[in-house]
Ligand SMILES: [Zn+2]
């Protein structure tokens with residue numbers, strides 16, 4: 001008997017460390033083996049972006065500490081596609097994991113750019129694999145199955161193990177007429193369905209929408225139509241990674257006899273990566289920003305970053321009329337060829353208002369079909385269930401409301417087994433029935449400046465509090481007779497300055513009313529003064545600020 005023989009207790013499990021409960025921060029760990037000893041495969045390792053709830057935090061990562069503490073049991077990391085929410089955390093977390101990384105050529109190029117910024121490009125072993133060709137990683141036999149999405153080379157991952165098989169959908173939609181890359185091909189999914197799918201772990205982003213996603217062909221036609229009819233300058237902003245959309249816009253410009261000027265580093269980077277992978281061969285050359293100054297208005301199209309209203313990106317600066325090389329004026333047109341990601345509405349609104357102040361016409365996805373999402377609506381999900389005939393559906397890539405709706409939708413399509421997971425829950429996928437069997441540590445990490453710090457209980461929590469109530473610092477000099485040696489010093493930051501005198505008096509009163517015996521301990525003084533200041537502030541202001549008291553003995 002060989003040691004590797006499958007034991008009676010072997011099972012296939014899924015542990016999401018990010019992505020079930022949020023759109024972003026995708027990190028799914030599949031495990032095989034007995035509950036006492038599992039080998040893990042990580043699928044994707046992405047970021048989500050900080051919001052107003054995380055002041056000063058641009059990027060949020062999944063805490064992979066559970067896997068790090070079992071690092072020898074991690075067989076590898078497979079990347080489904082090159083979006084930030086799938087690869088963005090690798091440069092931050094790879095040093096903890098030190099594992100081999102598997103992906104196709106385009107994701108590899110994007111990842112290399114990121115690793116270079118972190119000085120890791122020589123260290124991370126990236127294995128470029130071909131879609132459609134099976135490869136083995138530890139106990140897992142894998143195949144990246146091409147799908148259509150909003151970035152080139154997107155894949156589902158077909159995972160076969162001795163304990164069961166799972167299809168991990170990645171991000172996908174069904175586009176029969178894409179403008180870049182092969183059309184969606186259901187054939188492989190039908191074959192996979194015949195092999196037997198124990199669980200289909202699937203993208204939930206657009207489950208609340210009925211019907212099917214419009215094709216990129218229709219988006220391209222709309223862009224061509226709008227750009228052909230434009231009189232003045234045209235600027236198109238979209239996601240930097242959306243190479244297909246960039247290509248559609250460029251083709252529209254060429255058809256209207258316009259040169260293409262590029263603005264924005266992120267877009268330049270993806271275009272270079274795409275060219276290295278043999279894409280954009282028919283796009284022609286792009287001009288540098290300085291060409292904007294000398295080309296006639298009707299011979300130019302600007303392609304730029306900033307579709308999410310990012311204040312430092314090209315579009316925001318053009319709208320504020322302070323871009324060094326690019327200026328728009330009345331009669332020009334800006335096309336937002338993107339969806340506004342929830343949370344970015346204010347920023348996008350601000351850019352559009354700035355453009356309105358310059359009397360520049362704006363077309364968004366609310367006005368015309370200038371954007372189509374890369375995620376499946378109900379009609380597409382239903383087709384995929386029919387092809388795969390999965391025993392179970394597990395929703396992922398969604399907020400709780402998406403996961404719940406997805407589970408209900410799958411059931412309404414006749415899928416009897418569904419399970420709603422949360423980050424940190426371990427579910428058995430095979431043998432059936434699927435169910436939650438265990439838990440693992442799961443949390444978020446914040447990228448704070450150059451540091452990676454705790455998420456939930458990290459500095460952002462304190463900063464958020466300060467942003468509501470401000471801070472008061474009280475300095476007390478106490479002499480050896482336990483009397484105040486000087487007037488108390490109060491610094492009010494983010495607190496109405498009119499409270500200064502009143503709070504100073506509150507400090508003195510509180511100090512004087514302390515019996516001498518209690519003034520011997522600095523900590524007792526600090527706590528007494530702290531509560532007195534908070535009480536006084538609440539009475540006068542209706543808010544309790546953060547109060548810090550420093551006691552010095554003189
Ligand atoms: Zn995604």
Ligand SMILES: [Zn+2]
Pocket residue numbers: 081083149150151171
């Ligand atoms: Zn994606």
